[in-house]
Amino acid sequence: MGNIKYVGALLMTALFAVSIIVFSIGFGQENTAAFNLGDSEGFNDTRDSIQNNLVQYRTDVINSSNSFYESEISEGETVRTGGQFKVGPFTAYSAAKSTISQSFTTIFGKGAEFAYLLTALLGFLSFVLILYIWKTWAGRNPD
Amino acid sequence: MANLYTFPNMTAGPDNVLIGLSAEIPLIMPIFLLSMYMIIFIGGNISQARLRGYADPSLWSLTGLMTVFLMALLMSLTAGIINPIVLSVIVSLLIINGLWFFLSRGRFEQ
Numbered sequence: 166m167g168n169i170k171y172v173g174a175l176l177m178t179a180l181f182a183v184s185i186i187v188f189s190i191g192f193g194q195e196n197t198a199a200f201n202l203g204d205s206e207g208f209n210d211t212r213d214s215i216q217n218n219l220v221q222y223r224t225d226v227i228n229s230s231n232s233f234y235e236s237e238i239s240e241g242e243t244v245r246t247g248g249q250f251k252v253g254p255f256t257a258y259s260a261a262k263s264t265i266s267q268s269f270t271t272i273f274g275k276g277a278e279f280a281y282l283l284t285a286l287l288g289f290l291s292f293v294l295i296l297y298i299w300k301t302w303a304g305r306n307p308d
Numbered sequence: 309m310a311n312l313y314t315f316p317n318m319t320a321g322p323d324n325v326l327i328g329l330s331a332e333i334p335l336i337m338p339i340f341l342l343s344m345y346m347i348i349f350i351g352g353n354i355s356q357a358r359l360r361g362y363a364d365p366s367l368w369s370l371t372g373l374m375t376v377f378l379m380a381l382l383m384s385l386t387a388g389i390i391n392p393i394v395l396s397v398i399v400s401l402l403i404i405n406g407l408w409f410f411l412s413r414g415r416f417e418q
Contacts, residue, residue: 199387
């Protein structure tokens with residue numbers, strides 16, 4: 166199991182967990198259920214904790230992305246700055262981000278309940294993008 | 309004729325039948341949900357193994373738990389059908405199963 170698969174599995178688990186909890190609470194509130202998962206403090210805390218972690222994950226990916234963009238390889242048989250590997254994918258990522266954001270907003274609206282899903286997914290796309298550029302540039306295997 | 313338990317009031321609507329059953333036999337709904345899960349889990353694994361030569365237990369377990377979760381949500385609309393703890397346990401199992409499912413995926417296969 167490589168870096169991308171492992172991080173992807175954990176991230177998808179977090180998204181899955183918080184989606185189930187939010188859906189369950191929303192279902193109970195909208196249908197005036199006799200009880201719902203929101204009555205339990207534990208699940209509310211878990212939801213808040215996961216959402217904070219997902220936002221922090223995106224921040225970490227942005228910081229790593231910036232530092233990676235500025236990085237150089239000083240030794241070995243490769244291009245030192247790797248600029249030609251970085252420019253294309255970063256531009257393509259911006260286009261994909263705009264497309265996904267529009268589709269996501271159309272489906273889920275601009276409410277805050279599901280906004281963290283888009284945040285986390287875009288963060289994961291950036292993470293995979295960086296690792297694949299690094300794979301092309303430095304010849305390592307993050308799969 | 310003697311009965312094993314007191315019959316619920318059948319004329320007050322289906323909700324009252326379920327509430328009456330749960331009041332008389334508290335384990336009836338958890339056992340029903342467990343049987344639904346086992347039918348999907350075992351049936352799915354056996355069918356897939358027969359057709360494809362391999363089974364994907366994490367997928368069928370997740371499918372079974374998702375079904376049970378949705379049924380438990382519907383049961384939570386009316387007080388007295390299932391215990392809130394049962395719903396919490398189902399959600400907890402679902403999240404743990406999600407971890408199992410996602411860690412067992414290949415990057416592009418299946």
